[in-house]
Amino acid sequence: TDLVAKVIEEKKIEFNDNNIVIRLESSSRAKAKLDELGLKRVISNTINNSIEAASGKVEIVISVTETPSDLMLLVKDNGPGIKDDVLRQYLKGRISTKGKDRGYGLVGAVDFCEQNGGSYSISPGREGGTEVKITLAKDSTVVSLPAAADIKRIILLDDDNLVASVWKAKAKLLGLNFVRYESYASLVEANVIPLPGDAFFIDYELGEFKADQIIPLIKTMGWTQVWLATAHAEKHLPNGLGVVGVLGKEFPF
Numbered sequence: 001t002d003l004v005a006k007v008i009e010e011k012k013i014e015f016n017d018n019n020i021v022i023r024l025e026s027s028s029r030a031k032a033k034l035d036e037l038g039l040k041r042v043i044s045n046t047i048n049n050s051i052e053a054a055s056g057k058v059e060i061v062i063s064v065t066e067t068p069s070d071l072m073l074l075v076k077d078n079g080p081g082i083k084d085d086v087l088r089q090y091l092k093g094r095i096s097t098k099g100k101d102r103g104y105g106l107v108g109a110v111d112f113c114e115q116n117g118g119s120y121s122i123s124p125g126r127e128g129g130t131e132v133k134i135t136l137a138k139d140s141t142v143v144s145l146p147a148a149a150d151i152k153r154i155i156l157l158d159d160d161n162l163v164a165s166v167w168k169a170k171a172k173l174l175g176l177n178f179v180r181y182e183s184y185a186s187l188v189e190a191n192v193i194p195l196p197g198d199a200f201f202i203d204y205e206l207g208e209f210k211a212d213q214i215i216p217l218i219k220t221m222g223w224t225q226v227w228l229a230t231a232h233a234e235k236h237l238p239n240g241l242g243v244v245g246v247l248g249k250e251f252p253f
Contacts (some may be wrong), residue, residue, distance in 0.1 A: 005067040026064040041248035050077035152197030170251040194222035204230040
């Protein structure tokens with residue numbers, strides 16, 4: 001529940017629009033051992049989808065319930081709903097309509113929930129709009145990521161300007177040192193020296209190169225704590241990337 005409330009507050013700051021109302025309706029203080037970063041991505045992008053599909057005033061209500069083994073979230077909006085043909089195209093493998101490596105998408109959300117012993121389903125709301133039901137097993141793997149207080153510098157290797165600007169703004173709010181490079185060549189040209197407390201994040205696709213080509217080079221430069229930050233579902237990535245973990249495009253702290 002605390003994680004959901006945190007995402008809602010972040011979205012209010014991000015959109016800063018009085019016509020967007022997001023509420024948490026829950027009496028549960030549900031806690032679970034799971035991939036909080038992955039769940040944050042799913043919730044955040046579900047909210048984004050509702051906002052982007054709506055016209056006029058947007059109302060989103062999120063409720064959290066639990067059983068002894070499962071955590072359940074219901075996200076309801078007052079939008080136009082999702083068309084059947086669009087839903088079918090997404091679930092066949094169109095991860096995003098937002099451009100290269102942007103948006104987590106329905107396929108990524110479904111993959112995440114299924115990998116964590118649950119499900120992600122979409123249906124028309126009983127009073128219009130769309131209802132998204134997210135179910136997760138309470139005891140799932142936790143992504144290994146240091147606490148923000150232990151990080152001295154965040155390095156992002158990503159050619160997406162929008163992602164970089166969001167990360168920069170959120171790092172500033174937390175008082176974290178943030179630097180971004182658009183390519184491996186620009187990283188080398190800057191002659192950056194690895195420091196204790198660095199957290200290095202790399203996109204999977206960087207122009208004509210892929211992360212599996214660049215990560216070994218990054219490690220030879222001295223960085224060992226490297227995470228992949230991508231919109232690609234983990235099961236679609238090659239094995240043996242040599243990263244600590246696979247995250248989404250959302251700011252991880």
